Amino acid sequence: MTVPTIQTAGLTKGYGDICALKPLDLQVAEGEWLSVMGHSGSGKSTLMNLVGGLDRPSGGSLSVGGQDLSALSEDGLARFRREFVGIIFQQHHLVPYLSAVENVMLSQYFHSVPDEAEARLALERVGLGHRLKNRPGELSGGEQQRVCIARAIINSPKLLLGDEPTGNLDHKSTVMVLELLKELRAEDRFTVVLVTHNEEVAAWGDRTIYLDDGVLVREERLRS
Known part of the structure; x- marks a missing residue:
């Protein structure tokens, strides 16, 4: 039996x-691709932060990739985030004075050793091989988000988290980003947890859970 990537019990x-x-x-x-929906303040981002090792639970158990996150030290959590997790935020958090390839290499720096050839390949995978030297201000919103995806996958994560990753994009760019995530997941076999307000975005996943006031109120299986 496959061990779940994420397993919680009484998590608070x-x-x-x-x-x-x-x-x-x-x-x-x-x-699996899990979509997490709910209104603002429902607990979506709280759950994502816990699963990504960005915050610690108050109670219950949380295992991600076979690791008990509550048992890890701060250094252990930092290592877990570097080696296991890739995160795509709604706000791109790109360094404005660095080029696209340098922004991707920055993620490598915190993981191991920057490798420009690997960063170039990651950008080529997301369709930005022709924009390597452009800075964020010279890229469209959709292109900036693709740089963020390249940055998130450069260290070969087992878990990819998305916090409203299409929230600032138009419909065309949203579809392009979601298609890209779908293709990358098929190639790299990582698990996806994507937080969104948008039913159409959530429908790209395998399953959707709905949170309300910190409570899981229902879930919907979209595909097996």
Whole structure:
């Protein structure tokens, strides 16, 4: 039996008197694309931050890639993020004075050793082989997001997280980004957890879960 990439039991997260995520039991299979939906404040980003090792749970258990994240030190969490996780944000967080290839190489720097040939290949994979030397301000919104995807996959993650990655894109660019993620997942076999407000975006996944006030209220299987 395949070990789930993500497994939680009674997972909770609180900030002072606010309970952002109430006891959650969830399994995400290896290679699955899980979409997470809910209104603002529903707990979507909280869940993503916990799964990505960006925050620590208040209670319950959380295992990602066979690792108990609550048992890891800060250095252990940083290593987990470097070696296991790629993240695509709604805001691109590209360094404005660096070229596309340099922005991708920056991700390598925090993982191991920058390799321009590998960074070029990653950009070619996302269709930006002709924009290697362009800076973010010289790229369209869709192109900037493709640089972010290249940056997220350069270290061969097993888990790819998307926090509203198409939220600032028009429809054409959104479809282009989603098609690209679909192709890359088929090639690299990583697991995807994508947070979105958009039903059409969520429909690209294998399964959608809906959060409301920190509670998983329902889920929908879209494809096996």
